[in-house]
Amino acid sequence: xxxxxxxxxxxxxQIDAGTKKDWIPASKNAVSVxxxxxxxxxxxxxxxVEGSKALVNSTITPNMTFTKTSQKFGxxxxxxxxxxxxxxxxxx
Numbered sequence: 147x148x149x150x151x152x153x154x155x156x157x158x159x160q161i162d163a164g165t166k167k168d169w170i171p172a173s174k175n176a177v178s179v180x181x182x183x184x185x186x187x188x189x190x191x192x193x194x195v196e197g198s199k200a201l202v203n204s205t206i207t208p209n210m211t212f213t214k215t216s217q218k219f220g221x222x223x224x225x226x227x228x229x230x231x232x233x234x235x236x237x238x
Contacts, residue, residue, distance in 0.1 A: 157233070
């Protein structure tokens with residue numbers, strides 16, 4: 147089944163669907179962001195949960211690109227969720 151392979155702390159953002167360029171914070175504080183690997187389906191997912199709310203539940207596909215836009219910020223587009231996620235880190 148699915149196993150966590152890496153967990154870090156980050157501020158989670160989602161792109162503003164209206165402007166397509168402004169970031170909306172999905173979390174007030176830095177939250178745990180985990181990378182999971184499913185050995186049966188051979189898939190990866192990025193998951194972040196705050197309380198009972200899933201902030202990110204993104205299945206990684208081969209055509210996705212994680213873009214590092216600054217030393218402490220990266221983003222990727224998730225066509226299934228029809229959004230762009232951003233992760234802000236406290237250090238490089």
